[in-house]
Amino acid sequence: MTADHSQHHSNLKNKEIVVAITGGIAAYKTAELVRELTKRGSNVHVVMTKNAMEFVTPLTFQTLSGNPVINEMFQLFSGSKIGHVTLSDIADHLVIVPATANIIGKIANGIADDFLTTMVMATTVPVLFVPSMNTKMWESRIVQGNIEKLEDLGFRFLEPAAGELACGTSGKGRLPEVEDIVETMEDVFTLKDLQDQKIMVTAGPTTEFIDPVRCITNRSSGKMGYALAKIARRRGAEVILITGQTYVKPPRIDIEVIRVTTAVEMRNAVMDRFRECSVIIKAAAVADFRCRTESCQKMKKTSDAIVSLELEKNPDIIAELGAVKEHRVLVGFAAETENLTKNAADKLKRKQLDLIVANDVSKADIGFGSDDNEVTIVETTGHVKQVPRMSKDEVASIILDSVKKCLKKKQRKEDWY
Ligand code: PMT
Numbered sequence: 284m285t286a287d288h289s290q291h292h293s294n295l296k297n298k299e300i301v302v303a304i305t306g307g308i309a310a311y312k313t314a315e316l317v318r319e320l321t322k323r324g325s326n327v328h329v330v331m332t333k334n335a336m337e338f339v340t341p342l343t344f345q346t347l348s349g350n351p352v353i354n355e356m357f358q359l360f361s362g363s364k365i366g367h368v369t370l371s372d373i374a375d376h377l378v379i380v381p382a383t384a385n386i387i388g389k390i391a392n393g394i395a396d397d398f399l400t401t402m403v404m405a406t407t408v409p410v411l412f413v414p415s416m417n418t419k420m421w422e423s424r425i426v427q428g429n430i431e432k433l434e435d436l437g438f439r440f441l442e443p444a445a446g447e448l449a450c451g452t453s454g455k456g457r458l459p460e461v462e463d464i465v466e467t468m469e470d471v472f473t474l475k476d477l478q479d480q481k482i483m484v485t486a487g488p489t490t491e492f493i494d495p496v497r498c499i500t501n502r503s504s505g506k507m508g509y510a511l512a513k514i515a516r517r518r519g520a521e522v523i524l525i526t527g528q529t530y531v532k533p534p535r536i537d538i539e540v541i542r543v544t545t546a547v548e549m550r551n552a553v554m555d556r557f558r559e560c561s562v563i564i565k566a567a568a569v570a571d572f573r574c575r576t577e578s579c580q581k582m583k584k585t586s587d588a589i590v591s592l593e594l595e596k597n598p599d600i601i602a603e604l605g606a607v608k609e610h611r612v613l614v615g616f617a618a619e620t621e622n623l624t625k626n627a628a629d630k631l632k633r634k635q636l637d638l639i640v641a642n643d644v645s646k647a648d649i650g651f652g653s654d655d656n657e658v659t660i661v662e663t664t665g666h667v668k669q670v671p672r673m674s675k676d677e678v679a680s681i682i683l684d685s686v687k688k689c690l691k692k693k694q695r696k697e698d699w700y
């Protein structure tokens with residue numbers, strides 16, 4: 284049997300999470316959220332308001348969470364204790380999803396007439412509201428006033444997404460993607476140890492055109508770079524993600540994403556913005572060459588058996604950065620098929636990097652495209668850290684630990700002078 288490496292790097296593991304559902308059309312999407320939370324190792328307790336039960340049934344949520352669903356004010360919970368008090372004692376986090384205008388209004392005005400509203404009043408744990416409603420309701424001064432009041436009291440809100448709504452209109456009011464809700468919840472339990480840093484991450488492949496329909500690219504999916512961007516943001520850093528074309532969804536909504544296609548475009552974006560960053564991580568797989576002349580028209584078939592393309596060198600972005608980086612921490616990746624550590628250590632020196640992460644790309648199930656990676660981290664001191672196969676999120680977290688060590692070392696040096 285092989286181990287399951289697809290597990291997320293999650294701080295929600297072993298946490299007692301209360302998911303409260305109120306009566307909105309998006310209630311059915313909460314089933315997916317409960318599933319994702321249990322996958323990440325949380326123990327989920329579902330609370331439903333009376334209105335929620337008009338949209339979805341407790342049985343679904345009991346099955347998905349493995350715990351009884353609470354939907355009555357005086358429901359008994361684990362024997363004789365009254366539910367809302369017990370649950371607010373054991374909970375680590377309460378998330379209300381979807382949160383209707385009605386529940387926001389009730390809680391903002393101190394009404395406690397059912398299990399959920401009473402629990403919110405009795406709890407001291409972090410509470411997250413995930414509102415979903417019609418755009419006009421969302422924009423109404425009553426709702427916005429209530430939200431402001433609750434935010435002032437320390438309650439957190441995740442803004443609705445824009446798009447088509449169930450009522451047939453389009454605008455802001457949709458429930459955010461499950462992935463975005465879970466990321467916001469991960470934030471609550473993540474130490475913000477990179478809070479004062481601004482980190483640039485490059486990710487994905489670059490694409491060089493031969494003619495308007497053909498191109499030279501590589502198998503990078505962007506997943507490694509996206510994992511680095513996500514975990515850095517989770518740990519409190521401000522993040523700029525410069526990405527080549529990929530089909531993977533941007534990892535978080537609160538990351539600045541700059542999309543590029545060619546290596547020259549990536550170089551320009553990096554050189555334009557690196558000065559404002561304290562850390563630059565180059566996980567992108569940059570094409571070393573581009574076509575010397577890109578044909579404006581689609582190349583025609585010819586009778587020749589061999590057609591040659593003339594290639595010219597692309598800029599070496601990381602080497603250019605190495606020469607001007609000053610106090611910044613510069614992290615490179617090295618995709619190698621042999622002599623992993625030695626080749627990586629050579630690149631580290633030659634390109635004036637602070638850290639290099641070596642990838643053995645000859646192995647099929649790690650590196651390019653996969654959800655897992657196995658890397659060797661080489662420092663300027665010659666210190667080598669072997670990171671065995673694990674999810675890219677977990678690898679990202681270990682790389683960021685090494686970045687943090689580098690930052691501390693540089694800080695100590697600056698203090699010393
Ligand atoms: O995207 P995934 O599917 O998740 O796959 C991840 C990955 C395998 C692409 C990633 O982990 C990785 O190894 N990225 C670097 C691949 C690479 O281009 O290696 P390299 O040895 O050719 O380049 C060394 C370093 O120089 C890299 O940091 C690269 O970004 C940088 N470089 C390379 C060429 C160039 N012209 N400019 C550069 O800045």
